[in-house]
Amino acid sequence: MKVIKPGSTIGILGGGQLGRMISIAGRNMGYRFITLDPTPDSPCGQAADRQIIASFSELNAAKELANSSDVITYEFENVDSDVASILETTSFVPQGSELLKITQNRIREKSTLQSNDVPVAPFMVIQSEKDIHRAVDRFGFPCVMKTATGGYDGKGQWVIREKDQIPIAVEALKHSGVEMIMEQFISFSKELSVIVARNLAGQAKTFPVAENIHINNILHQSIVPARITEEQRKQAEIVALKVAESLKAVGLIAIEMFLTNDGAILVNELAPRPHNSGHYSMDACVTSQFEQHIRAICGLPLGDTTLLSPIIMVNILGQHLGKVLDKLDRLPTTAKLHLYGKKESKENRKMGHINFLGSSFEQVFQQIEELKIWD
Ligand code: ATP
Ligand code: MG
Secondary structure: OOOOOEOEEEEEEOOOHHHHHHHHHHHHOOOEEEEEOOOOOOHHHHHOOEEEOOOOOOHHHHHHHHHHOOEEEEOOOOOOHHHHHHHHHHOOOOOOOHHHHHHOEHHHHHHHHHHOOOOEOOEEEEOOHHHHHHHHHHHOOOEEEEEOEOOOOOOOEEEEOOHHHHHHHHHHHHHHOOOEEEEEOOOEEEEEEEEEEEOOOOOEEEOOOEEEEEEOOEEEEEEEOOOOOHHHHHHHHHHHHHHHHHOOOOEEEEEEEEEEOOOOEEEEEEEOOOOHHHOOHHHHEOOOHHHHHHHHHHOOOOOOOOEOOOEEEEEEEHHHHHHHHHOHHHOOOOEEEEEOOOOOOOOOOEEEEEEEEOOOHHHHHHHHHHHOOOO
């Protein structure tokens, strides 16, 4: 297995908060960083040694990143396939571009999972108005239509709750002109996620199962350890490892799942990178997801992922930032604040998160409530 030793330079495609936190973890280990992002002084650019300011589709900029780096990683999925292949031919890209291609498209992602016997929410490919009617007939109400590519934080999704809402979906399909999928709406008891790290030698390790609460389709809290049975926890880990193995993932892969009301686990979505629901690991695990990602792509042994304390991670969106800054003196001394250095604060934009450590969830929930930041 190729080993990229500390002192080497890691190139990160994308300058957002995930790249920033990879850089901060890697700097502690002695790595150097260079990032490529169109926005000057990006969250990652602030923490890296250097930022190339260019659009992600600029091939010369991608070449420059590759030539300046000993290993390349990416912090978002929508990497242009031409860029990915340039990077692969001129630099070491242990994650490869295959998994990226799969996870860029919900149809490919779900079909690949299905062909590997991983349970997913029932879905149909939508290319025409007729397909919408067929899917509604099959799944009933509610069902949810999603764009095959480019969605995040619930963007590009239409929930159809009744007959009257079908024309909205038809209009959305016509207007966007892109392929969609329709999914059965899953009545879940919990949303869970498991992050798996896997290296080039095939060694794999899971992080503790997180229980995720979404508000308006945006992650609000991750509660760890998830409040599920031992059997459900094992099942979630088995499914996650199966996904990582069957897709031959290298680096991190986050697996979002539904725990259905009947106790079954269905995979919702994959992300071949560090994930928001793994930010708790920065303060609560022996090894954080960011350090683990570096270990995995650099060929170092994977670190221990033992959970050291119960923890609740709460996201800080644009609308919460002002209150957080006003209440810094009221944060519990066991709360760890992480801000991403974004210049512009916007409604629903992820600006940071707080990791609340504590001895019991009751205590931590009470602390969060008393702050009155998120209500
Ligand atoms: P992310 O920010 O995680 O990338 P996304 O926009 O790509 O989100 P999903 O993860 O597919 O989209 O959906 C966002 C949320 O919407 C889910 O976490 C879940 O709460 C809800 N949701 C999505 N699909 C379904 C479904 N089939 N049944 C029930 N709820 C769903
Ligand atoms: Mg999701």
